[in-house]
Amino acid sequence: MLSTAVAATAAIGAAFGLAASSATAAPASTSSTASIHAALGQNSYGYGYGSGGYGGYGYGGGSGSNGTGSSNSSGTSSLASATSAQEVGVVDITSQLTYAQAESAGTGLVLTSSGEILTNNHVVEGATSISVTVVATGAQYTATVVGTDATDDIAVLQLSNASGLSTAALDTASxxxxxxxxxxxxxxxxxxxxxxxxxxxxxxxxxxxxxxxEQTAASETLSGLIETDADIQAGDSGGPLFNASDQVIGIDTAAEQGGATTAGYAIPIATALTIAGQIESGQGSSTVTIGYPAFLGVEVDSANDATGVASSGATIAGVIDGSPAAAAGLTAGDTITAVDGTAIDSASALTTALGAHAPGDTVSVTWTDASGASHTAGVTLAQGPVA
Structure with missing residues (x-):
């Protein structure tokens, strides 16, 4: 039996989210599989990416399209309020998604008194700026990204000029x-x-x-999750799942909607802290990105990636005004054929090539324009939105 699942980042001024369908949960300590559909700008599910995708902007992969729609979350009027003890170490996170022309809201946990924050990657994915409010005090901060793990849906942020913060009470006993x-x-x-x-x-x-x-949300599989019948809602992503002693045992991440029973999902706190530790150490990997990605500023057509048909390059569908690509003279309809002399035959190849660089790096980009003329220019990559 299928039901509709929703996740936990809320849209502000736009319909964000992740609508999902899920198979009935398996018995305790076994693995069930839920198929979660990221309906950006359509059905609400809180993976809060916005009302449109910026697609390959900056990363070289995918093409996005703006979406519209209204949230279909079940509302919050029947929910209780957190106790003062449950407010300690909890923050609200607001992400500006400039290239999606949207804004999203989620939750996070204070890990250190100097302002290190743990949250879901999907709370900040695509963000160009992030603001954080400490719930217990109302103090507001700007935040930067220390690192992200999109595969396991974890992100670590650092608040600017923060000190003396109360930290979340964590139960890591698993x-x-x-x-x-x-x-x-x-x-x-x-x-x-x-x-x-x-x-x-x-x-x-x-x-x-x-x-x-869907749009800015990449497909991902999350395993080892805690399932609960607590009514996890849009905006709860990155927030605490408390035990009876008000200790955090998990990070609220997703929820089903529309089924016969309520089912929410949380990443175990021990799992999240292991990933956070890798991020804090600066150890990048195939899943962990340290800091911000390099940004070229193009939207590329990934149709050939989807079909597997070989192409002669990565065709540009759009260029962001003021971006490094625009400064170099790239325009929609051009086809990028090489980066630093390495041939580019697809959108994903461009993503890989750019992913090997950091903001501030200068790369040689070769492209062919609509008339067939070839061009090469040195391009200094900018800081992109959160990966």
């Missing part, structure tokens, strides 16, 4: 059990203020969900 009482807390609805609180129990462990790619 001893969660089915039937245990829990409470999901977060910025449900993205309204700010006192967080919402949804009580429930753990209904299963070691669960797996798979998202479907």
């Amino acid at each position: 001893d969660a059990t089915v039937g245990e009482s829990v409470t999901g807390v977060g910025d449900a609805g993205g309204t700010g203020g006192t967080p919402s609180a949804s009580p429930g129990t753990i209904t299963a462990l070691d669960q797996t969900i798979t998202t479907q790619a």
